[in-house]
Amino acid sequence: MEEKLYQNIDPPQNNPLDIKEPETKEVDKETKKPINKKYLLLIILGSVTFVLLLIAIIVTQTRKGNTSKQEIIPTPSKTMDNPVINDSLIPSPYQEAFQQLDQSFSQDPDLPAPQIDIEVGQ
Amino acid sequence: MWLLLFLFFAKPVFAQGSPDLYTQYRNDYLYQRDQYQQFYDDYLNKKDIYTKYASVTAEKDKILAAKNVFLSQNIMLKSYLMTLRTILQESPDNQAEIQKYENWLSTQNQLIPSLNTTASVKVWSTTFEKQYIAIQTTLYTGLVQSQINRRLKTLDEIKKLADQAGVEWSSSFSLKQGEINKYFELAIDACHQNQRRDQFSNFYPEAKKYLDSADTNMKSLIADLKSIIIKNNN
Numbered sequence: 430m431e432e433k434l435y436q437n438i439d440p441p442q443n444n445p446l447d448i449k450e451p452e453t454k455e456v457d458k459e460t461k462k463p464i465n466k467k468y469l470l471l472i473i474l475g476s477v478t479f480v481l482l483l484i485a486i487i488v489t490q491t492r493k494g495n496t497s498k499q500e501i502i503p504t505p506s507k508t509m510d511n512p513v514i515n516d517s518l519i520p521s522p523y524q525e526a527f528q529q530l531d532q533s534f535s536q537d538p539d540l541p542a543p544q545i546d547i548e549v550g551q
Numbered sequence: 552m553w554l555l556l557f558l559f560f561a562k563p564v565f566a567q568g569s570p571d572l573y574t575q576y577r578n579d580y581l582y583q584r585d586q587y588q589q590f591y592d593d594y595l596n597k598k599d600i601y602t603k604y605a606s607v608t609a610e611k612d613k614i615l616a617a618k619n620v621f622l623s624q625n626i627m628l629k630s631y632l633m634t635l636r637t638i639l640q641e642s643p644d645n646q647a648e649i650q651k652y653e654n655w656l657s658t659q660n661q662l663i664p665s666l667n668t669t670a671s672v673k674v675w676s677t678t679f680e681k682q683y684i685a686i687q688t689t690l691y692t693g694l695v696q697s698q699i700n701r702r703l704k705t706l707d708e709i710k711k712l713a714d715q716a717g718v719e720w721s722s723s724f725s726l727k728q729g730e731i732n733k734y735f736e737l738a739i740d741a742c743h744q745n746q747r748r749d750q751f752s753n754f755y756p757e758a759k760k761y762l763d764s765a766d767t768n769m770k771s772l773i774a775d776l777k778s779i780i781i782k783n784n785n
Contacts, residue, residue, distance in 0.1 A: 514777045514778060514781070516777075518781045519777060519780060519781060520781075520784045523712065523715075523716060523780060526708070526715075527712075527773070529708070530705060530709060530712070530773055531773070533701070533704075533705045533708075534705075534766055534769075534770070536701060537698050538573070538577075538638055538694075538697060538698075539577075540577060540580075540631075540634060540635065540638075540694065542631070542687075542690060542691065542694070542755075543580075543584060543587075543624075543627055543628055543631050545587075545624050545627075545628070545683065546591060547676070547680045547683055549591070549617055549620050549621070549624075549676060550617040550620075550621070550675065550676030551673055551676045551677065
């Protein structure tokens with residue numbers, strides 16, 4: 430007897446009279462494989478992490494913007510000199526008052542804080 | 552040591568017709584500061600001897616020297632705080648806070664004479680170290696507040712001068728005034744930063760920068776006022 434090439438193949442797969450049922454294109458929901466719980470948890474955690482990352486980036490950018498706004502104050506810088514005004518042009522009734530105002534900037538109390546060694550006795 | 556205690560409770564006596572109270576208290580503080588330096592140098596000397604010989608006598612001398620330093624530093628601190636209070640007339644809250652620590656220092660100087668062992672000296676020193684953080688916070692806050700108060704007076708004088716010269720306080724002036732006040736707020740905020748439990752974080756340099764910025768704006772305000780008055784006069 431001629432040896433069949435598919436002799437060792439499982440019979441159900443090699444039965445010429447076996448009429449294969451056409452594959453249903455619609456996937457039966459009942460036979461659909463459920464997603465593995467581990468993968469589902471991983472997907473959820475990954476999504477949450479991604480959302481948090483997005484929020485963090487947005488907040489950081491917003492804070493940077495606010496900080497930069499706080500730093501930009503339209504004031505004359507120390508290096509920018511105020512226009513030099515000849516004080517002799519100031520009307521005499523006001524000259525003394527302006528002199529006192531100018532002197533007031535050097536009137537901070539000369540009171541150096543005490544320096545103490547806190548290691549004494551330890 | 553008893554002399555130190557006496558000096559602590561005795562109020563400074565000033566000659567009649569002498570400078571204002573601030574100057575008087577400041578001179579007393581500077582004197583106490585020199586005293587502290589002397590007691591501190593003596594302590595270092597006694598500590599060095601104890602380290603070399605570790606005798607009972609050397610230990611006793613070291614303990615006594617430490618107690619003198621504690622008393623002297625408390626007197627110095629108290630005189631500084633009293634000086635600071637004289638320039639905080641417009642800030643009663645700051646004055647009250649400072650007074651609290653003056654009272655604490657007075658109480659401590661009653662306890663120090665009873666310290667007779669190395670262990671008790673160490674315990675007191677550790678207690679003081681923790682309290683000193685709060686004292687420094689109050690001290691520097693008072694210093695910043697006194698400087699803000701002086702600048703507010705200057706701002707007030709500028710407004711009075713503008714009013715006297717018939718110069719309208721324009722929106723440009725108001726804008727600069729707003730910026731000045733903003734720097735004052737920033738300086739006060741710097742004083743309220745959280746402090747560590749074991750180390751004082753000195754906020755005074757940062758606060759001083761804001762005060763310097765306020766000064767720049769004030770000088771600009773004064774220059775503007777000068778220009779307008781000169782122009783109006785011509």
